[in-house]
Amino acid sequence: MTGFLVLSRSDLRALMQFDDYVEAVAEAFQLFAEGRCLSPVPTEIPAQDGTFHTKAGALPRGAGYVAVKINGNFPSNKARHGLPTIQGAVYLADASNGRPLALLDSAEITLQRTGAATAVAARYLARQDATTVTICGCGEQGRIQLLALRHVLNVRTAFAWDADADLARAFARRMAVETRISVQAVDDLGTATRASDAIVTCTTTHVPFLDVDHVRPGTFVAAVGADNPAKSELTPELMAGATVVADVLEQALFMGDLHHAVAAGRMTAAGVHAELGQLVTGVKPGRRHGDEVTIFDSTGTGIQDVAAASRAYELALRQGAGLACILS
Numbered sequence: 001m002t003g004f005l006v007l008s009r010s011d012l013r014a015l016m017q018f019d020d021y022v023e024a025v026a027e028a029f030q031l032f033a034e035g036r037c038l039s040p041v042p043t044e045i046p047a048q049d050g051t052f053h054t055k056a057g058a059l060p061r062g063a064g065y066v067a068v069k070i071n072g073n074f075p076s077n078k079a080r081h082g083l084p085t086i087q088g089a090v091y092l093a094d095a096s097n098g099r100p101l102a103l104l105d106s107a108e109i110t111l112q113r114t115g116a117a118t119a120v121a122a123r124y125l126a127r128q129d130a131t132t133v134t135i136c137g138c139g140e141q142g143r144i145q146l147l148a149l150r151h152v153l154n155v156r157t158a159f160a161w162d163a164d165a166d167l168a169r170a171f172a173r174r175m176a177v178e179t180r181i182s183v184q185a186v187d188d189l190g191t192a193t194r195a196s197d198a199i200v201t202c203t204t205t206h207v208p209f210l211d212v213d214h215v216r217p218g219t220f221v222a223a224v225g226a227d228n229p230a231k232s233e234l235t236p237e238l239m240a241g242a243t244v245v246a247d248v249l250e251q252a253l254f255m256g257d258l259h260h261a262v263a264a265g266r267m268t269a270a271g272v273h274a275e276l277g278q279l280v281t282g283v284k285p286g287r288r289h290g291d292e293v294t295i296f297d298s299t300g301t302g303i304q305d306v307a308a309a310s311r312a313y314e315l316a317l318r319q320g321a322g323l324a325c326i327l328s
Contacts, residue, residue, distance in 0.1 A: 005102040005322040007312060012108040015315045018151060021116035021308055026280055028059060028307035029120065032248070033277025036060050039248050039303040042255070044228055050074030051228060057302030059310055064095030067306035069106050073228075075204050085139075085204075086110065090309045100327055102313045106305075109312075113304040115144035117247060117276070118200065118222045119151045121296035124279040124286030125245060126220035130197030131156045136189070136210065136233070137203035137225060138162040138171035145200040145224065146175055146183075158183045159192035163203070190214045201225050201233040208235045208260070215242075217291040224298045229255045234295065236266035242293040243273045248301050256299040 007015070031037040038058040045052040056068045071088035078085065088106035093099060130153045135142045138160050149155050158175065160183060162168040172185040186192040193199050193214040201210055202224040210233055215221065221242070225233045239261035246252035249272055253259055261267040274284035276296070287294055316322045 004100050004325045004327045005313065005316055006325060007102060007104040007316055007322045009105040009108045011316065011322050012105060012312055015312050015319065015321055016112065016308070018112065018116070018147065020311055020315070021112040022119050022151065024307040024311040025113055025116040025304050026120045028057075028303040029247075029275075029277035030280045031060065031277075032303050033275065033281045033283060037303055037306075039251065039301045041251055042302070047072070047074075049076055053228060055300070055302040055305055057304070057306035058095055059303065059306045060095075061310060065101075065306055065310040066093045066095045067091065067302065067309045069109070069302065069305045071106055071110065090305055092306070092309045092313055102309070102316070102322070104309050104312060109305060109308050110300070111140060111144050113308040114141060114224060114298065114300055115148035116308075117298050117300075117304060118145055118224065118296065119148040120280065121222060121245065121276055121298070122149060122152045122198065122220060125294040125296055126153055126198050127218055127287065127290060128153070130154075130220065132158070132196045133198040133200070134159040134161060134192045134196040135171075136161050136199065136201045138164075138167045139202070141202040141224065142171060142200070143175065145202055145222065146179065149198055149200070150179060150181075153198065156181055159196065160185045161189050161192055163205075193219075198222070203233060204231065205233060206230050208232045208257070210238060211235045212238050212241060215293055217293060219293050220287075221293070221295045222298055223257045223295060226256045226259075227300050229259060231255075232257055232260045236261040236264035239295060240266040240271070242295045243288075244271070244295045244297060245274050245276055245279065246272055246297045247276050247299055248303070249275050251299050251301060252297045256297045257295075258297045
């Protein structure tokens with residue numbers, strides 16, 4: 001008879017603060033850079049109106065953890081079925097003996113750990129005097145990305161841009177109240193990004209929209225939306241002219257804006273400055289001068305999932321949270 005926890009989205013929100021995700025993700029990338037944890041390349045399963053993908057990771061904390069996440073990504077869900085775009089679960093196991101430990105809601109894990117990676121990257125790649133940002137893509141991920149930048153930077157002004165102008169305006173109103181900073185919806189992307197010190201792209205587009213002309217010297221860009229091989233947000237020309245840091249290089253070569261820059265012949269793997277873990281460990285420098293355009297190619301990795309899930313599981317055990325089940 002084996003004890004097993006089920007942690008819902010509301011459980012995770014009660015257990016985990018954003019700092020918890022940032023600390024967990026930073027630790028995971030450090031361990032990855034040291035060769036102490038694993039992050040296999042994801043698997044994608046196409047479906048009629050969307051895709052499923054699996055991501056896995058192993059973390060050596062304590063006896064060790066393994067997590068496998070499966071997410072369904074169906075962009076038309078809200079309009080057609082009233083359902084979230086992304087739904088799924090994270091399965092957490094004991095790496096020392098294979099014992100099942102927990103099943104966790106993946107929407108909250110994915111949302112928060114993605115924002116946490118941007119916060120970690122911004123520590124090393126953004127100018128520390130950055131105050132103005134643009135968020136491209138005004139869904140829930142856009143919200144957490146703005147909060148992530150504010151977590152590490154003194155953000156005073158934010159611009160919100162989305163292909164759906166009404167969504168951008170609603171986002172601006174909501175985030176102005178939540179953050180108590182100036183948040184303005186914009187129709188012209190370039191006007192906003194050329195006035196910004198940091199840009200986050202977190203859309204679902206398959207056609208790149210952020211180009212060299214949109215980005216001024218000294219800008220930090222977090223490219224978050226290209227989480228499968230078909231998606232692309234940054235042009236190969238922008239990637240080729242910048243200092244690029246990947247979350248995990250092998251994965252970014254398979255999916256992400258680096259994947260498209262390499263396919264277009266504008267970059268090679270050797271042209272990537274570093275992986276994020278190499279910045280965390282100090283093996284490679286972060287930003288080197290004020291005029292440098294830095295890009296974090298954030299494809300979303302299994303090590304982020306296992307780090308966040310194991311941290312939540314440990315907190316749940318201490319606090320008696322979640323639904324306890326018996327597996328026999």
